[in-house]
Amino acid sequence: MIVSAHVATGAAGGALLRSRVGAVVLGAVLHGVGDAIPHRDIPSRRFEICSGLAALAALAWTRGLLDPATLGGAACAAPDLEHVLPFPRPGERKLFPSHRVEGWHRSGGIPAWAQLAGAGAILALVLRG
Numbered sequence: 001m002i003v004s005a006h007v008a009t010g011a012a013g014g015a016l017l018r019s020r021v022g023a024v025v026l027g028a029v030l031h032g033v034g035d036a037i038p039h040r041d042i043p044s045r046r047f048e049i050c051s052g053l054a055a056l057a058a059l060a061w062t063r064g065l066l067d068p069a070t071l072g073g074a075a076c077a078a079p080d081l082e083h084v085l086p087f088p089r090p091g092e093r094k095l096f097p098s099h100r101v102e103g104w105h106r107s108g109g110i111p112a113w114a115q116l117a118g119a120g121a122i123l124a125l126v127l128r129g
């Protein structure tokens with residue numbers, strides 16, 4: 001999914017769990033689930049990074065840096081860092097299971113604008129508390 005949708009779903013999971021450790025674990029799981037849902041990606045790396053950081057900043061600003069929602073959002077988006085940073089690639093493949101296992105990350109289906117709208121709606125709810 002697009003980065004802001006990962007942040008939003010992870011934040012919602014963390015807000016519901018109200019546990020920091022749980023939020024981080026659930027965030028990683030939700031990243032895998034999100035990648036398995038057929039979706040379109042946004043071809044702009046800059047937009048992906050900026051929108052993800054903006055969503056995380058909004059969470060940290062309103063709920064606090066160590067709030068489960070903020071941690072969950074960060075944990076859910078974090079696996080995509082390996083798309084932009086020089087992480088190790090054992091066997092020439094990426095590390096996170098949904099990026100490593102062929103056929104897990106699925107293209108097509110939910111358009112980027114719908115993910116963006118959904119992310120905005122979920123974030124608005126989480127930010128309101």
Ligand SMILES: [Zn+2]
Nearest residue numbers: 001035079080
């Ligand atoms: Zn991913």
